[in-house]
Amino acid sequence: MKATRVYLLLHVLLSAGVLVHSFEPVTTTLFGFGLAAVGRAIYNYLHESCGPKWIHFNATGLQADLEAKLFGQHIASRIILKSVTGFMGNDNPKKPLVLSLHGWTGTGKNFVSQMIADNIYKEGMKSSFVHMFTAELHFPHLSQIETYKAQLQQWIKGNVTNCAQSMFVFDEMDNMHPGLIDSIKPYLEYYESLDGVSYRKAIFIFLSNAGGESITQTALDFWKAGRDREELELRDLETAISLTVFNNKNSGLWHTSLIDKNLVDFFVPFLPLEYRHVAQCAMAEMKAKNLLADPAVADQVASEINYFPKTERIFSVKGCKTIASKLDYFYT
Incomplete structure (x- = not known):
């Protein structure tokens, strides 16, 4: 070929x-x-290179992906689309784009990171300019934290030197050793350059379950008050999330200067998913697998998911995380 x-x-x-x-x-x-x-x-x-042939933002594609593939996340969809579109459309941003995505497992945080990569890089998450870090794999030992800090700084500096429009995703932030992420603070600041390297066109995304409890409680309060979840706004959740992760020793952002110095552009809440959203996930997964999208099968899959609170059974415990494996069971 x-x-x-x-x-x-x-x-x-x-x-x-x-x-x-x-x-x-x-x-x-x-x-x-x-x-x-x-x-x-x-x-x-x-071969992939740091140029417009391989790196080109598709705003229409991102919007279409968010509308067709992400369910029950009206706040996150709006923030992601506007923040990424605004950032990528700015030829001279004053600082890197920093997003912190929060919510329970299976609500779409990793999925959204993939959508962003797919609509910026021709190779998507496989791009050599997209870098994924996970706490347990890359930073497992607390005793090695000083080594990790130095390595992380070198990794980011080296990759941004290679391509200014690099993207860094930090998964499992709630398992990250406190203080580690502060080592990259200088790269998220408003500096024009550091040692001859500009970080202003890079994107940093943090993924965390921390803050999930406060997000869920707010969504539950809305439900109990008879209010539609689509009435929830960012202002109802963002302050609570930032305070929760800042004061939680297990958040990875505990007492971090990234929050103190307002370097996180948006704390993005991912709401817990309801039965209807799980059914939508099942329908989308069937289409992705080139299967006949059968609403009856989607309902059956959604009905077998565990929900909470125990009495009301409103929100899916695992979001849409196990949908793919459950569909494999139904079709084999």
Whole structure:
């Protein structure tokens, strides 16, 4: 496949006169420059590079993904779309985009990170410019925290030096050792550059279950008051989330200067999912698997999920996290 693509590229270059010019008997220097240019063109055609061919924001695509694939998250959808679109449309941002996503498991935090990557990078989450860190895998031992801090700083500096439009995702922030994330504070500031490197075009996303209890309690209070969950606004939740994670020793953002210095642009709440949202997840998963989207099967899958509180059974315990495996069971 690659050989065919190289042949086609060479054909295009010949048609454009690039290779012909390279072989004109002017000087060997021109000959060398011509070959070097062709080599770079071929390499950039076949390999991901930090340029518009591989990095290009698709605002329409992000909006379509959020509307078609993310359910029950009207607040998160609105914030993500507006913040990412505004940031990517700014040729000279004053600081990196920093988003902190909070909510119970299965509500869509990782899914949204993937959507953002898919609509910025041609290779999506597989892009060499998208970097995922997890607490248990990359930073497991408290005794090594000083080493982790130095490594994390070097990883971020090296990758942003390689590509200014890099994206960093920190999963399991609630399991992150307190103080570790403060080591990257300088890169999230308003500095034009640090040691010759600008971090202003990078994106940092933190994913955490911390704050999930306060989000769920607010959603439950709305339900008990007979109010529609779509009436919930960011102002009803953001302050409570930031205070919760700042004062929670298990949040990874405990007493962090990132919050003190207002470096997190948005604390994004992900609401607990109701029965109808789980059924929607099942329908979407069937379509993704090229299966017949059967509402009866979606209802059956949703009915087998555990819900809480025990008496009212309003919210899914695991969100939509086990939907894919349950559908595999139904279709095998």
